[in-house]
Amino acid sequence: EEERAFIEWYPRGYGVGFKVKERLFETQTKYQRLELYQTEGFGKLLVLDGTVQLVEIGEESYHEVLVHPVMLAHPNPKRVLIIGGGDGGTLREVLRHESVEKATMVEIDEMVVEVSRIYLGIDRGAFDDPRAELIIGDGVKYLKETEERFDVIIVDSTDPVGPAKLLFSEEFYRSAYEKLNEKGLYITQAGSVYLFTNELLDAYKAMKKVFDRVYYFSFPVIGYASPWSFLVGVKGDLDFRKVDVSRAPEKLYYYDPERHETLFQMPKYVRELL
Ligand code: AG3
Incomplete structure (x- = not known):
């Protein structure tokens, strides 16, 4: 079965990633691209312009x-x-x-x-x-x-x-x-x-x-x-x-x-x- 992940890429190819079940929401706001995911192990994940803002479990x-x-x-x-x-x-x-x-x-x-x-x-x-x-x-x-x-x-x-x-x-x-x-x-x-x-x-x-x-x-x-x-x-x-x-x-x-x-x-x- 295909595994889905969200990965935030930092400079020099350093990544921080979460396995995700689905994307719950996505929109382009006036200022940035907003995404919300359901992760496998950390609850919901909020992303702005591709960068992790928080995970529900551990914020x-x-x-x-x-x-x-x-x-x-x-x-x-x-x-x-x-x-x-x-x-x-x-x-x-x-x-x-x-x-x-x-x-x-x-x-x-x-x-x-x-x-x-x-x-x-x-x-x-x-x-x-x-x-x-x-x-x-x-x-x-x-x-x-x-x-x-x-x-x-x-x-x-x-x-x-x-x-x-x-x-x-x-x-x-x-x-x-x-x-x-x-x-x-x-x-x-x-x-x-x-x-x-x-x-x-x-x-x-x-x-x-x-x-x-x-x-x-x-x-x-x-x-x-x-x-x-x-x-x-x-x-x-x-x-x-x-x-x-x-x-x-x-x-x-x-x-x-x-x-x-x-x-x-x-x-x-x-x-x-x-
Ligand atoms: N504000 C800090 C976000 C910085 C995260 N940077 C990154 N992932 N590259 C977080 C909002 C939580 N209140």
Whole structure:
């Protein structure tokens, strides 16, 4: 019998693949090509422009790690901005924190939100939470123009290559820094450590020019070419190496607040380049 697979090809012919039973949905949105598959062993798979965004079984390996470290390093995060994150997984994790009064999500592609809510449901009701505000629009423009200020800004974008490239520019980091409160944290996913090393280095250097302190860490994310990198920019008197374990949400599966320091793992040659 014929076996079907979805494979994401990274540079230099490195692939990440899943056996799939069927394609559930496909469309060309205003911004990108969106596909949804039923995999054999990992639930549904969301793909944008040929790149894996998440698999249903294991998506927490990304969303927990993107959200909770910064939320627990900030003493009292009340206002949170999410750029991208159309599937709702990041919003869901942000709203687990009781300190949050308002979480604003700015997603450019309405179709990603619609399709995720209807066919995926990983937001688990987050979009209906009264603290959640969804804005369909360009995050770069929003951040430049908004009068609001934030305690935490989370960038849950596609890769630092292609359409999301502007989200990794010095200019964008400057507007983020400006829109953070006196004490604030910025986090962005920053691509595959091994396969987008140069993009990671460039983003790190640009962030260093803007933020008071910059931290990098890596984590194995299910569905992405591992290890995956994350960059954190700090404004004001905050230490990203320390987290308030007492505020950690119950039932975390991947991020281990008691072992926060284990996040800072980076392959030696990459650390030496950073
Ligand atoms: N946003 C990060 C996608 C990066 C994945 N890149 C890749 N597979 N080449 C994920 C959206 C989940 N909320």
